[in-house]
Every structure is written in structure tokens, then in C-alpha cells.
Amino acid sequence: MVVGIIGIGLIGGSLAISLKESGLATRVIGMDASQLNLDKAVRRRLIDEDLPLEQGMDVSDVLVLATPMDAMLNLLPRLLDRIRPDQTLIDVGSTKESLLDLVKDHPRRGRFVACHPMAGTEFSGPEAAVPDLFTGKTCVIVDAQDSDPDAVDMAKRVFSSAGMTFTHLDRCAHDLHCAYVSHISHIASFALALTVLEKEKDEQRIFELASSGFGSTVRLAKSSADMWVPIFRQNRDHVLDVLDEHIEQLARFRTQLIKRDYDGFYERIQRANQIEKILK
Amino acid sequence: MVVGIIGIGLIGGSLAISLKESGLATRVIGMDASQLNLDKAVRRRLIDEDLPLEQGMDVSDVLVLATPMDAMLNLLPRLLDRIRPDQTLIDVGSTKESLLDLVKDHPRRGRFVACHPMAGTEFSGPEAAVPDLFTGKTCVIVDAQDSDPDAVDMAKRVFSSAGMTFTHLDRCAHDLHCAYVSHISHIASFALALTVLEKEKDEQRIFELASSGFGSTVRLAKSSADMWVPIFRQNRDHVLDVLDEHIEQLARFRTQLIKRDYDGFYERIQRANQIEKILK
Numbered sequence: 001m002v003v004g005i006i007g008i009g010l011i012g013g014s015l016a017i018s019l020k021e022s023g024l025a026t027r028v029i030g031m032d033a034s035q036l037n038l039d040k041a042v043r044r045r046l047i048d049e050d051l052p053l054e055q056g057m058d059v060s061d062v063l064v065l066a067t068p069m070d071a072m073l074n075l076l077p078r079l080l081d082r083i084r085p086d087q088t089l090i091d092v093g094s095t096k097e098s099l100l101d102l103v104k105d106h107p108r109r110g111r112f113v114a115c116h117p118m119a120g121t122e123f124s125g126p127e128a129a130v131p132d133l134f135t136g137k138t139c140v141i142v143d144a145q146d147s148d149p150d151a152v153d154m155a156k157r158v159f160s161s162a163g164m165t166f167t168h169l170d171r172c173a174h175d176l177h178c179a180y181v182s183h184i185s186h187i188a189s190f191a192l193a194l195t196v197l198e199k200e201k202d203e204q205r206i207f208e209l210a211s212s213g214f215g216s217t218v219r220l221a222k223s224s225a226d227m228w229v230p231i232f233r234q235n236r237d238h239v240l241d242v243l244d245e246h247i248e249q250l251a252r253f254r255t256q257l258i259k260r261d262y263d264g265f266y267e268r269i270q271r272a273n274q275i276e277k278i279l280k
Numbered sequence: 281m282v283v284g285i286i287g288i289g290l291i292g293g294s295l296a297i298s299l300k301e302s303g304l305a306t307r308v309i310g311m312d313a314s315q316l317n318l319d320k321a322v323r324r325r326l327i328d329e330d331l332p333l334e335q336g337m338d339v340s341d342v343l344v345l346a347t348p349m350d351a352m353l354n355l356l357p358r359l360l361d362r363i364r365p366d367q368t369l370i371d372v373g374s375t376k377e378s379l380l381d382l383v384k385d386h387p388r389r390g391r392f393v394a395c396h397p398m399a400g401t402e403f404s405g406p407e408a409a410v411p412d413l414f415t416g417k418t419c420v421i422v423d424a425q426d427s428d429p430d431a432v433d434m435a436k437r438v439f440s441s442a443g444m445t446f447t448h449l450d451r452c453a454h455d456l457h458c459a460y461v462s463h464i465s466h467i468a469s470f471a472l473a474l475t476v477l478e479k480e481k482d483e484q485r486i487f488e489l490a491s492s493g494f495g496s497t498v499r500l501a502k503s504s505a506d507m508w509v510p511i512f513r514q515n516r517d518h519v520l521d522v523l524d525e526h527i528e529q530l531a532r533f534r535t536q537l538i539k540r541d542y543d544g545f546y547e548r549i550q551r552a553n554q555i556e557k558i559l560k
Contacts, residue, residue, distance in 0.1 A: 185497040191529040193555035217465040225549035249471040269505035275473035
């Protein structure tokens with residue numbers, strides 16, 4: 001079958017690799033606002049060819065919308081206007097409320113399946129696409145009851161063939177849980193990078209003294225502003241909620257240091273250690 | 281030569297592996313307050329034998345002090361009281377001011393070389409020891425002018441044979457830079473774990489939705505309270521200084537979200553991205 005990928009970056013490109021490797025896609029069409037990205041994707045053999053949006057859409061059995069979130073808000077209604085009943089449209093976006101509110105009354109809403117494959121790296125663009133990005137990870141299917149059953153089946157075939165398992169959430173719960181588990185770690189990491197860049201004026205020292213621990217904590221700070229600002233914009237309220245909690249947790253460590261309450265500090269580190277049980 | 285390791289955990293145990301593999305140590309003696317740790321270290325063949333502290337000290341050419349920081353404060357003066365002029369004592373502690381202030385007038389101060397190998401993982405104990413922990417990393421030698429030149433040479437032989445390169449700092453600069461680059465990432469990670477555990481009451485959701493990005497940012501939150509509380513206690517003022525900056529950076533993201541200043545948010549993410557240049 002022919003898979004059309006709109007936005008051929010880290011996620012779109014990695015999915016293209018998986019779908020070709022699994023044999024589910026016989027042909028992968030790339031569509032992208034940037035001709036530079038399309039050229040890279042062709043050179044890296046992520047896609048078989050690139051086509052203009054409407055042309056690429058018409059020849060695809062399945063369409064995967066994998067642009068940044070703000071472009072999705074713009075594209076999704078236009079794609080649904082044009083979609084045929086034998087086609088399935090899947091997105092891979094990190095927030096769902098605004099997107100799904102936008103198309104909730106669209107006559108062809110059923111052809112659309114809102115998905116969030118919980119996978120990624122701190123890199124972006126077609127050069128960042130890698131095989132096996134999705135293997136063993138979870139794909140969240142959001143508000144599945146609003147999609148046609150055959151469209152949901154198709155979405156599951158796509159992500160199964162990339163090695164994913166599934167969970168279901170409604171759009172509010174999805175955005176809430178993603179703020180808690182994913183979006184806050186990006187803000188924490190951006191803030192840590194800014195902290196160190198602000199305090200440590202001697203870049204050579206950072207280079208010398210940064211152990212792998214620092215590198216790990218700050219890894220997400222390399223993530224793209226083009227991708228993340230639209231996510232924070234669309235999930236603003238949930239992100240603010242969890243950001244308040246995070247600042248509060250840091251302020252408590254601060255108070256404990258000021259008061260020299262090292263027993264309390266010890267007890268809270270032990271509580272933080274419990275994350276290990278959940279993360280395997 | 282015989283190397284005695286006092287505190288046979290992640291760092292002491294990993295160093296023992298490297299020193300035996302490189303051939304620098306013909307025999308490794310383990311000393312530890314915990315007989316359980318010693319038994320594990322013998323079973324894992326990290327050490328050739330375990331001995332009581334004074335006995336093990338007397339038969340060692342080089343002694344490596346690798347306990348948590350609070351035990352170091354207790355042990356270092358006692359070890360210097362007993363050390364012979366043909367022996368070298370090295371520590372691997374994460375803070376240096378209190379430790380070095382404590383022994384600055386000791387008549388055998390010259391036999392001691394204060395070292396901080398910038399390497400580690402979130403795990404602890406002899407079971408966490410791994411080969412190649414130090415390879416390619418930096419070892420900071422602190423206040424080298426207060427150590428006998430032959431003792432410094434010996435310390436360099438030890439860490440060179442583990443694959444490390446060297447940099448020099450005085451004790452105040454060391455503690456300051458480590459607060460900036462290492463200690464704050466641990467607090468940030470502990471606080472992030474507590475944030476997520478507080479907000480996300482549904483542990484199964486964390487398990488399902490946590491991508492590798494979250495896992496990376498929160499990795500250090502698995503670190504041991506026994507190791508880290510003494511570090512925060514001894515480096516309290518510098519840690520408070522950088523923690524204030526970190527809370528301020530997060531508060532700025534918060535203000536930008538509240539004001540919907542997404543251009544400002546974008547600009548600050550791009551600034552955070554600059555950490556990439558420094559971290560290779």
C-alpha cells in the first residue's frame with residue numbers, strides 16, 4: 001500500500017523507514033513545506049518520491065500527518081475536506097485537545113485517527129530519522145470512538161508494523177498525562193541548560209567537568225523550538241499546572257538547604273528514588 | 281603494586297576493575313564498613329581480598345578513599361596520622377573545601393592528593409561497578425601544590441591507567457564549578473521525579489507514557505541519598521546559589537506561559553540549545 005507522509009522529519013522519517021522495512025508500505029510519498037527536507041529525505045532513501053500536497057494525498061492509501069503542532073492545526077481541516085472514504089489519516093502530534101476540538105464536527109472526522117507514538121529523540125529533521133525508533137514503545141490512540149473502526153484498524157496496522165503497543169485515552173486525559181510525563185521534562189531540561197549557561201561563564205569548564213549524568217539530564221535541552229513552542233502553546237494550562245508543582249518541589253529543596261534540614265532532604269531523595277520502580 | 285580501596289562501591293569497585301585490567305595493581309585490597317559490601321566485592325572479583333582498615337592500609341602502596349563524603353571527613357585525618365612517606369593517599373570525593381580545610385595543617389598533608397574523577401552512574405554499591413567507567417573522562421586534581429610531587433605523579437598514574445585525562449583547580453573553584461555542572465543536575469532530577477510522582481497518581485500511566493526523553497532527564501533521580509546528602513551538606517552555599525538561578529529560569533518560563541509570550545519562550549529555547557555545542 002502507498003503511505004503518504006506529510007512532514008518528513010524525525011518522526012515521519014523514522015516511521016517511513018519502519019514501514020518500508022516491515023513491508024507494510026510498498027511506496028512512501030513525502031510531502032513537506034520545505035523542499036530542502038524533501039531532497040534530504042530522497043537522498044537518505046526515507047521516501048520513494050516527493051509530491052505536492054494534494055497530488056501526494058490523492059495517491060496515498062494512508063496519510064500520516066507529522067508536522068509541528070501549529071502546522072497540523074492548519075492542515076488537518078484541509079486534509080479532511082479532501083479525504084476519500086477509502087483513505088485513512090493519522091496524526092502523530094503531542095497535544096490533542098485543540099486539534100480534535102477543531103475537527104469534531106467535520107463530516108469526515110471518522111477517517112481521522114488521532115495517535116501519539118511515545119517515541120522521539122532530542123534531534124529533528126530528516127537527518128535525525130532512525131530505524132527502530134518506535135520498537136517496544138507505546139502508541140496512544142486518542143478518542144478512538146470518534147474514528148471509523150476500519151480507520152482505527154489501519155492506524156494499528158501502521159504502528160504495530162513499527163513495533164508499537166497501544167493504549168487508549170480521551171483527548172483531555174492525553175494532554176494532562178503528557179504534560180505530567182513528557183512536557184515538563186523538556187521544560188526542566190531547557191531551564192537546566194539555561195541555568196548552567198548563565199552561571200558557568202567558562203564554557204571550557206562545562207566541557208571538562210560535565211559527566212554523563214549532566215549530559216543525560218540536559219539532553220532534551222537540545223530539542224527544537226519549532227517543535228516545542230507549539231506544544232507548550234497548545235497545552236499551556238496543563239503545563240503551567242505541572243510547572244508550578246515542579247517549582248514548588250525545587251523550592252522545598254531550597255528551604256531544606258537554607259534550614260540545614262538534611263534529614264528532610266534525605267527523606268525526599270528516597271521518595272524520588274521510587275521513580276526507579278516505575279521506569280523499570 | 282598493592283592498591284587499597286576504602287569504600288568498595290560504584291567508584292571504588294570500578295577503579296579496582298580498571299587498575300587490575302591495566303596491570304598497574306598486582307593486588308587490590310578492599311576495606312569497607314560493610315562486610316556485606318566486602319563479600320559482594322570478593323564474589324564479583326573486584327578485590328583480591330578484604331582486610332580490616334589498619335591492616336589493609338599498612339600493606340598498600342596506594343590508598344584510594346572512595347566512601348561517601350561524610351565518612352571521608354571522619355577517615356581522612358586518621359589515615360594521614362598513620363600514613364608512611366612511601367605511601368600515597370588519594371580521595372575521589374565530589375566536594376573538596378571542607379575536606380581540605382580539615383587537613384590543611386596536617387604534617388603528612390603532602391602524601392594526600394585530592395582528586396575528583398568526573399564519572400559515575402545513578403547506581404551505587406559494589407554491584408554497580410563497571411569496567412571503563414572512567415575511560416575518556418576528566419579527573420580534576422585539586423590544590424596539587426599542597427601534595428608532594430611524587431604523590432601527584434602516583435595519582436596521575438592511577439587515573440591515567442583508568443583512561444582519564446586531567447585538569448587542575450583549587451578547592452573553592454572545584455566546589456563552585458561542581459555545583460554548577462554536576463550537583464544542580466541531581467537536584468533538578470530529584471525534583472522532577474517528585475513532581476511527576478506527585479502529579480501523576482496513576483503509576484501505570486507513567487510506565488506507559490514515559491518516553492526515553494523522560495527516562496533520560498529523570499535518570500539521576502535514582503541516585504543514592506547516602507551519597508548525595510553529604511555532598512549537598514558540604515557544598516550547601518554554592519548549591520543554593522545555582523539552585524536559586526535554576527528556580528529563576530523555571531519561573532521565567534512560567535511567566536512567559538502566563539503572559540502567552542511564545543516568542544520569548546522560543547528565543548529562550550534557542551538559547552538553551554547552545555548547550556549542544558559544549559556537550560559535543
